Every structure is written in structure tokens, then in C-alpha cells.
Amino acid sequence: MAGHSKWANIKRQKAVVDAKRAKTFTQLSRAIIVAARSGIPDPAGNFQLRTAIDKAKAAGIPNDNIERAIAKGAGTFGGDNNSLEAIRYEGYGPGGVAILVEALTDNRNRTAADLRAAFSKNGGNLGEMGCVSWMFSQKGVCTVEGVVDEEQLLEASLEGGAESYEMTEAEIAEVFSAVEDLETLNKTLNEKSFQVTDTELRWIPSNSVEVTDADQARSLLKLIDTLEGLDDVQNVTSNFEMSESLMALSIV
Template sequence: MAGHSKWANIKRQKAVVDAKKGKTFTQLSRAIIIAARNGIPDPAGNFQLRTAIEKAKAAGIPNENIERAIAKGAGTFTGDGSSLEAIRYEGYGPGGVAILIEALTDNRNRTAADLRAAFSKNGGNLGETGCVSWMFDQKGVCIVEGVEDEEKLLEASLEGGAESYEMTDEKTAEVFTEVANLENLNQTLKEKNFQVTDAELRWIPSNNVEIDNIEQARSLLKLIDTLEGLDDVQNVTANFEMPENLMVVMA
């Protein structure tokens, strides 16, 4: 998971910059809508919704926007008639890299057309459902910062039902678990006084494609950046590894 975690770190750093853009506000609001629709519209009893709200607040989204998004998800908001649905798209990027795209859209045809254009202009191909998803497993991930004692983290992780963990830098760890156990792991780590800064669902590749050619790397990252820039796209995951020096240059 090491290569994927390095890329995840770079994506988080990029997200800090992106948080200043309206797109991130839209993404976070849509995540709240879907979370409220998939469960009860009460964050106290809906972990997915509670997590989405925490991320929205951290990004500076006003409370009235958050409440409006919850109402839309619950079906109690009458301000517009748009209906969002969650769709997963799949394709291949330069070098045969497998790419998963999670989207929220009110128009499937528009989203598919935008994705197809992004792939074709950047050396990739939008594929059929199932063409690459078999190479990924969805996991729950807790991001833990300020880790002083790795042994205590291991003990707490095991108690919380974690499958594995990885130190991504000197004091930051990613702890992995089954999707259904994410809330329990998150709560256990917090009860053990660990600083959990994020709890999310993430697609983890079972195999990775090594990208060490600078032109291929440039095309791949341009494709990912283009996909992430589309209004309907919530998240992009790819199964590549890249030498750290090349990744730093590209980032």
C-alpha cells in the first residue's frame, strides 16, 4: 500500500489548495446529500453523514449550506427538483493504469460524455462497468496524526478491529479496516486518545502498475487532474506506483 499512500498524501496536500475553490464546496455538499439519503438524516445516528458534515465544516462551508444539503438528502428541501445519483465509472489511463471514478450526477449522459472526452484527450479509455473494479478492494481508513508510540497505536488498532496500518511519515499513520467496521475503529482510536483527523472509505488496489517514464507520468497525472476537475466527479483512484523523486517533480 506504500505507493498508494504516498499518492494519497499528495492528494490531501492538493486538497488544501482545492478547498479554496467552489468545486470542493460542491463535492462536500453532494457527499452530505448522498449520506443523508442513504441513512437517517441525523448525524448522531449516521456515521457517513457525521463524517461528511465534519469535512464540510473543516472546509469552511456555512451551516446553512450544510443544513440545506441534509434537507435535500432527506427529501424535505423544495428549492429545486434536481435528483443526484451515485455512479462508479471505470477506465484505463496511460501505461495501462486502472482508474476508478466515483461521481454524483443529475445527468448520466452528460457525466459519461465529459468523462469519455477527458480520457480520450489524455491518452486513456473509458471502459465498461467491471473492467477494472476487480483490481480494487474498498476499505475503511482512519488517518491518525501525532503518533508518538507506534506500539500503542498497534494495540489500539487491533482492539478496534483493524486489518493493518502504515506509517506514512514520522508521526502520521493510516489504519485500514473493513468498511462495516470503520465507525468502530474510529471510535476506538479516539477513546485511546489518538488524533483521528479523517475517516474515509477508499479503494485500495490489489496490484500496481509502475510508472517511471516522465512523459507517461505527466500524461497520467494530467488525466487524473482533468477527471478531478469535472463538476460531477467526487473521487478518482488509480493503481499506479511512481518513484518518489518523480512523484515529487510531478506534484
């Protein structure tokens, strides 16, 4: 199974076990701040903000925290959050695996130093901008649960402008679209009574690297876990393929 899909599933399982609440709250609050700053601070007219708020509510973030994050993004709350900027970093993991890291930071030097240390201590190296991003294309992704009729999903997806879909688990599908069609796809699937549990922009690899060595697998999964644990990191995407038995090393 593709690393980006299976790893997402494992992360969801680990989140339940580890309950990394503070980290999750920080990530989602920052996403709200940036979304509110990049468009109007009204979720009704800002799809990015609406999606960020939905994720925050699903994670159990109190409404007061959400409203405060919106106010910070709109510049009506105060503080130094206006200095947050979105940056993408690129590098290689063990076995030549390509890794993209999306961060929100108020200090580029600190973030770069943290990332460089994480890569070097776990068998990888932080590269220059553009060194691996050419292997990825950004897509809109809707995760749909409770799929019992693939024909109905296909019809609704096509109507919403989807490019493809993939059944990742029993009754769970990921529906892919062009970035600009994600809002339409999300709206159409909901109107067709599908259970959309997540909506996001994701970097999809055009090629993959198969990892078969146990030591490399352990180092790679530790690297990704370390990167995701950094305060400034929002998302980590890679292009590895790995068996489920090796993937299980991440939760041992």
C-alpha cells in the first residue's frame, strides 16, 4: 500500500493512543490563523477557513479557542501571530525516500535548524528547495467513510469534478481533484449524503521508492515521526512504499 495512505491511517491510530492533544491544538489553531489571514475571516465565504474550523471542532478544540484563532488571523486580537508564514522544506530520508515538510513558523532559522537536526539524526538530509518537489503534485482530497456503493460514489465524484478515487480500506475512499475543484467536490459529496470526514490539500507522489530493509524502515518511520513532532511542522509527505509488517515497526 502506498506510504502516504497507509501512514495516514497509522497516524490516526497513534493519535488515539498517544493523545497528542497540545500538538494537535497548536497545529489546527495555526491553520485557522493562516486561513483567516489569507482570506476573509468569515467561514461562510472562506473555504480554507471553514475546513480548518471543521478539523478543529472534530479534534475537540473549544469554540473560544477557535474564535480567538480567527481573531488573531484577522488582526483583531493582538499578539505576534501575524508573523507566521507558511514554508515548504524538502529533503531525503533513508533509502533515498523523498520527503516534503510543510511548516508554519515565526522564525525560519529555528525551524530550519530543528528540521536539519531531525533529518541528520535519523539517516536523512535536508535539501534545497525544489530538490524533491518535482516528484509531487498537489491535489485536493476528500476522505469518505461508509461507502457501500462504489457506483454511487463514482457518479457523485465525477459530478463534483473529481479526477479519481481510491478505496483505502473497507468502506473508506479517498477522492482526488484538482486544487481549484476541491470546494465543489466537497459540497457535491455532502449534498449526495456521503460522509466526508476530512478535506485537505495533499502532495501526491508521481513515483515511489520501495523500502524493504527493516533497519531502513525503522529509521525512516522514526524520522517522519520526529518531524511530525516538531512544533512548527503541519504536514509531512513522503513517496515510500512499505509492507504492513514493516509499517508496524512504527508503533512498536
